[in-house]
Amino acid sequence: MRGLNNPPVLHWFRRDLRLHDNPALQSAHRRHEGRMLPVYIQSAWRGSHPWTGPARQAALCASLAALEQSLQAAGTRLTIRRGGAVEELRRLLEETGARELYFNRSPDPWGRELEERVEAMARQIGAQVHPFHEVTALPPETVRTGSGEAFRVFTPFARAWLKHEIPAPLPAPGRFAPPPPRLRTLPLPTLADWDLPAPPVVALTGEPAALRRLETFLSGPVSRYAAERDIPSLEATSRLSVDLRWGTLSIRLAVQRCREALAAARSAEARTGVQKFLDELIWREFYMALLWRWPNVLEEEFQAEYRHLQWQPNPAALERWKAGATGFPIVDAGMRQLAATGWMHNRVRMIVAMFLTKDLHIDWREGEAHFLQSLADGEAASNNGGWQWSASTGADAAPYFRIQNPWSQSARFDPEGLYIRAWVPELRGLPPALLHMPPSAPLVPGYPRPIVDHARERAVALELYRRR
Ligand SMILES: Cc1cc2nc3c(=O)[nH]c(=O)nc-3n(C[C@H](O)[C@H](O)[C@H](O)COP(=O)(O)OP(=O)(O)OC[C@H]3O[C@@H](n4cnc5c(N)ncnc54)[C@H](O)[C@@H]3O)c2cc1C
Incomplete structure (x- = not known):
């Protein structure tokens, strides 16, 4: 099939595996009235990888399976291809006749390099790209010192971060148009595709689980967070890190819910707990901003x-x-x-x-x-x-x-x-x-x-x- 009459636009899912507060997905859906094709390009390496392994890939598989269910409930499905993202996206653009590609940017240098190649490919074939930002609550270049530099120290970064307004989370889009008939897709990935062994435990993940985990944590355990978060024998932390890693939870939603929890807190303990938790989310923002500004830290000492x-x-x-x-x-x-x-x-x-x-x-x-x-x-x-x-x-x-x-x-x-x-x-x-x-x-x-x-x-x- 080549060049459909009424072609959809593509949303390239990467580490934003959710429907709620997904800026690229929302915009594509809104601007094109649901006529959009959600796609995922599965990497094709085998055996071992320098920066991932069975536990993280298992969380990815589980998150993709949950995403597929949500997409089906909304009238579409995930179109999955396997290989290099540049080649596979090019093929999908050509097969469907899509002329627009939406995606959310990656925070790390490998993902950024890939985006540059995808953007070059799109330019070459005359397709438009629409990159958005979702991985941190504030885009990584937002928080700056008085002289416009990136911060090197956490405390002043956090103080400046707290002064910024965080955009309100976006709702999940409504119904999607069905995918074009006969468009080829692959089954959901499994660990065997990468020749990886099954990890002993697979984190319960995916968007619905992530949202439940956030609400459960903020509705009670967060009050004990400041006092107990350093005790490793207790289940005293949120366990949201995997959700934030695969984007099954939006960081902006997490921040917004913290602010609401802070406003509703009835005890000093609850307030301190939420504040401390928010502080940890800001550490995540800080490290993302550092890596954005100084990607060389992956190779060498910052100092x-x-x-x-x-x-x-x-x-x-x-x-x-x-x-x-x-x-x-x-x-x-x-x-x-x-x-x-x-x-x-x-x-x-x-x-x-x-x-x-x-x-x-x-x-x-x-x-x-x-x-x-x-x-x-x-x-x-x-x-x-x-x-x-x-x-x-x-x-x-x-x-x-x-x-x-x-x-x-x-x-x-x-x-x-x-x-x-x-x-x-x-x-x-x-x-x-x-x-x-x-x-x-x-x-x-x-x-x-x-x-x-x-x-x-x-x-x-x-x-x-x-x-x-
Ligand atoms: C050597 C080392 C390596 C680490 N590697 C990772 C990693 O690969 N991925 C990762 O998400 N975290 C990493 N952390 C930070 C931290 O240990 C985990 O985020 C946390 O243990 C995850 O559990 P939780 O979600 O229950 O945390 P909570 O205590 O509930 O914290 C809430 C969220 O805040 C963020 N957060 C908390 N602590 C930190 C921190 N120190 N730095 C940055 N963000 C933080 C995480 O997103 C976390 O999910 C590392 C810390 C150390 C010291």
Whole structure:
């Protein structure tokens, strides 16, 4: 089929897998009275990928399946193709005769580079592109210092961010025209398409689940968020990161609902909880704005003075860290939670990241890549921000001389050892105190002795950073 008489326009779904508050989708729908074709181009790599893995791809599959259901309920379907986005979109434009392509922009340099190629292709064949922005509540270049620069420090960024008005979320579009008859589509993606193994746990995701998760969190648990968000044994955080990663939840809706919750809050505790939660969403905005302005942070340290640190490659230690076999119970618990669920508690992400860089002296890029390949919420900007924070090389990072002690961190945030025991079952029978100090003898048969002496490695790290 070539060039339909009354051609639709295309909406290219990418990481905006929802109908509510989707600016590109809404505009295409409104301007063309529902005569639009929603498309998804599935990537064609196989086996392994430097910045994703089974957990995140499984969340993608589940989100696409939910999107397909919503689209069918609205009278259309998702047209799926597999391959390079430039070639596949070109083919779809030609097959349908569509002359307009709508999409939302990506926040990372790989996505931006792809957009440039798609835009060049569209120009070449005389099609119009309509890019929009949705991944952050404010487009990444909006929040600027008095002199028009991007911010390098979180607190003034947050203060300036809060002064901006966030556009109200858009409603989901109404009915869609059906897809052109006989237009080829592929089945919904599965992990087998990328030759990926099934992850042990698949996050319950997709737009309806994301909206429910937001409402449930704001209707109660958020009141305890400020007090309990650092305790990894509690389910005290929102678990919205995967939803924000795949865009099954709009960040503008999340911010709007926070503001409404703030206005309705009846206790100081509830107010503090919502404010703290909003603060975390602003950290996400901050890291996105940093990556937008300084995409080189994916390659090198933000702070130039730390670009020549003498990292100490150690494949055996790196493997033990990944496997959760370092002999530091809190570190091992975190790494095992990551392997088993594709998610790790934020406090523990900081502990394991600082451990890799300051105790093992391994390049933060190794940890950054492992996280992206293991997390369901793997997000280039927040992940890089978190890693460079922990390595003390980032924009607004932990000072290098403030090295967290993994033993005291676990005593402080997991005093009863509930989190450790949940993820390191061989330590279940031990009294909590033994979990938070270097053991004088093996704790239990089969559990390794600590891979390093923290006090000694702390001194080594200080020396490495001083000599930089
Ligand atoms: C080394 C390291 C790597 C990280 N990698 C990622 C990543 O790949 N993807 C990711 O989404 N987050 C990452 N984070 C940030 C944070 O750990 C997760 O966003 C959070 O644990 C997700 O759980 P939640 O949704 O229950 O969080 P909540 O505590 O409920 O927070 C709500 C939302 O705020 C945002 N947020 C919270 N903390 C941060 C933060 N420190 N930086 C940026 N945004 C934040 C997230 O979107 C999160 O969903 C990383 C942190 C560290 C220290």
